[in-house]
Amino acid sequence: MNLIDTHTHIYDHQFSLDRNETVQRALEASVGMMLLPNVDASTIAPMLELHEQFPDCTRVMMGLQPEEVKEDYKAVLAMMEKELECNMYIGVGEVGLDFYWDLTFEKQQLDAFETQLDWAKQLHLPLSIHCRNAFDKMVKILEKKQDGGLRGIMHCFTGTEDEAIVYLDLGFHLGLGGVTTYKNCGVKDFLPRLSLDRIVLETDAPYLAPVPCRGKRNEPAFLVHTAQKIADVLQIPVEELAAVTTANSKALFRL
Template sequence: MIDTHAHIYLPHFKDDLTETLDRAAEAGLTDILMPAIDFDSLPQMDRLSHARIRLHKMMGVHPCEINNSRCNLEASLLAACAANDIVAVGETGLDYYWSTEFVEEQKISLRRHCKVAKTLQKPIVLHNREATADLLDLIEEQQDGRLTGVWHCFTGTIEEGRRAIDLGLYLGIGGVATFKNGGLDKILPELPSERFILETDSPYLAPAPYRGKRNEPAYTALVATRLAALLDRSEADIIRITTENARRLFPRIIR
């Protein structure tokens, strides 16, 4: 399995990172992709390693951090993302949950991330919270055949999922799929599994039965189990499909 979205470099794991990654390996994970929050994320990622898990870096500026970073400096983002060990541009996107005060600044930032992703031919990783219509409209605006990526932590409707897929995006399936009130039980069976990838968003959004506690990459297995049940497929089949999808979207992780 591949956890395509985990912030394991954050302080939440400072006391037991090795044990956390050991549990991930024992659960069947081979790779973990680490999305950046801002430019300071990279040196934190660089300090991490594990004997059995391949760790991969992304670079981007989270929409909630755009006023605290250099995300307006396109040259800095381009230079950072051009490094060979950066597998994707992200996470970026739109977040209207905490504030709608900086909507235009978030859109400007997202457009710059899209430009960098297309220039470097690397996938983009999209955060979306209460901004679905604007996010998909902006991706449609930017899509010229060169943009690939993932709607991280997909929680949309069937129609929104289909539109995202038509725009070239994969859908990141995580802990919300296990929530009784998450709503994805009716939605995911109506969307193509060939566009699903697994994620945890660790340390956030832990799946049931750990909801409300710290999330960790080993819980990717719980998401796979739930997705298999929702799609009436074997767990082995879901793991194979989502792993193939992740490798297709993030080709640099198999180099």
């Protein structure tokens, strides 16, 4: 079995004491590839350092996470756009909209997101998209920008069946993570009705650890629990789920 964690932040300081062991545990748990989305200006160096240390089992993305869009976002984006020129990035992420905590930078978030969607189109790169409390605005922007050139993952998807269908119709993949294993997550109920060809797996480590590790620091090795839960819901062997989601991820990111 070979799994791909399509969204993990193991360069985060929460792994500073056992980062190498975290990667080893991932490899031992059949997670052979970890995709690292960027967060803000301060995470680029640790992310690249980790990739340099483990070039065979990690890949990097570049983008500004919506919760980190502040007054200086234009300067940060200019720096990141320059950074993208080095061609080592396999995707634009993580980008998106997050109106959960506050709306102070709503306008700036919308602008930053549109700018980064344009990068993805120009560079022909897939996106890793974060969306929280922003479904309507997200869809409006994606509909406006989708000209056949946008593709990517709605990361940590936890929405309704109708929302899933909207994203799939827009050409996007759904990234399923630890939340899918939680009792109150409705995705399990309609998952059997969706086509598997645009489902990918992720941890979003260090956040949102799956059952039975819920509440702990999440890490890529825990992806097996999410994979097993989804395979159980679909009543297929976990090896089959792994094969399909890994193939989906490889095709999307040209791995």
